[in-house]
Amino acid sequence: MNETYSCDVSIVIPVYNEQENLPDLVARVSAAMTPSGFSFELICVDDGSRDDSAQVLAGLAASTPWLKPRYLMRNYGQTAALQAGFDAVQGRYTVTLDGDLQNDPLDIPQLIRTLEQRSDINMISGWRKDRQDAAVNRKIPSMIANRLIAKVTGVELHDYGCALKAYRTELIRSIRLYGELHRFIPVLAFEAGAKILEVPVRHHARTRGVSKYGIDRTFRVVLDLLLMKFMLRYLHRPLHAFGGVGLWMLVPGLGICAYLAVLKLLGENIGGRPLLLLGVMLVLMGAQLIAIGLLGEILIRIYHEPEGREQYRLRPPPQIN
Known part of the structure; x- marks a missing residue:
């Protein structure tokens, strides 16, 4: 059955305590997508923010027809926020990125053009080749986690943690996210039969707000990795x-x-x-x-x-x- 889409691109961004970044984020998405020729919608999912992120989103949406916020009752975590966004997408292609302005929306049009040109590719995963983060609490744990995930799952990517990814929406419809599996979306996509392409994307240092990640995240990755290994190898047996x-x-x-x-x-x-x-x-x-x-x-x-x-x-x- 062919699915009907109302626009070309749905951009999904989980938001948690990013009130300072939201006006600039919406402006940058507009600057990247308006000249691209793609029709688009921006789905910002407020994950129970404790600051004024929800109020800022509501104010921006009042004057921005393509901004379609969703507001979760409480802080469920990034995985649930992404799934809430995926449930609302209406575009032929779905793009995800973080709300901290470290991902660059200017990369989105090229990712979509690549999907249009490569009919054999179902998903494009960004690679922060020149990552602008502190080495101790971000780069080193991420490097360890990336190598561990690639070794155990067999899905060879340099950067599992990059939020900037582009998908054909039918792929998004075929997977569901639970727990804290957002970092394993490429593995879930691979299990669903997707072909994945990894491309370098721009990355900027955080200038406002506070990072929500720490070195303890590496230990949680190990537990989730056990689940991924079981799902890939033994889910049906x-x-x-x-x-x-x-x-x-x-x-x-x-x-x-x-x-x-x-x-x-x-x-x-x-x-x-x-x-x-x-x-x-x-x-x-x-x-x-x-x-x-x-x-x-x-x-x-x-x-x-x-x-x-x-x-x-x-x-x-x-x-x-």
């Missing part, structure tokens, strides 16, 4: 993940218990042996993990079958030269 580990525990546990049972039959006292505790523990843990895997298989079928959800996505036939 959870028994292979849990059952595999369960068998590695169950088989040695049964072997230990069988060995001790033979000793018991031969008249030896096995009640005080630590080996007995180890064997029983391995059997119980292995059986529980296998049971969790079986429940996961049932849940996957419950998820897909009642509403006819496919475990796959089709792509258009290749163009014949």
Whole structure:
């Protein structure tokens, strides 16, 4: 089914305590998009800001027809704010960037032109090649996280954290964001079958407001990375993940218990042996993990079958030269 779009480009920007940057942000988006020839809308999602960001957005929207703010009831986090913006897009292409003026809206038209010229590309991810941030609390944690994510997921990008990204909107419709998975959008897109192109983009130092990121973010990335690895490899076959580990525990546990049972039959006292505790523990843990895997298989079928959800996505036939 062909989807109807009301404009060419939807620009989604999560906003949290950026009242000082918002007037300049809207002006820069206008300066970048108005001469480009693309029709556009700007969806700024106020993520429960504690300053006057919501009031500033409302005032700007009153005189700017293409500015369409959304206001969340409380601070849900960047992932939920992005999803709220994605749910509202009406353009053929969707672009995301941060509201701190470090991303340059002047890069947006070229990203869209690249998507129009490259029919084989579904997503363009920005690369802050000349990043203007402090080395200790931003660059170093980001470098560690980028290398770790690329190694574990197999999606080779230099800069997962760059908010400036452009998508075909049909790709956005096929993925959902939960928790703090906004930094893993390229991985989710890859899992959905997207082809991703990474291009260098401009980056500016923050001049107003306060950064919301710190070195603790790297540790949260590790936890989210475990989820991404599971989703990429075992989402549709959870028994292979849990059952595999369960068998590695169950088989040695049964072997230990069988060995001790033979000793018991031969008249030896096995009640005080630590080996007995180890064997029983391995059997119980292995059986529980296998049971969790079986429940996961049932849940996957419950998820897909009642509403006819496919475990796959089709792509258009290749163009014949």
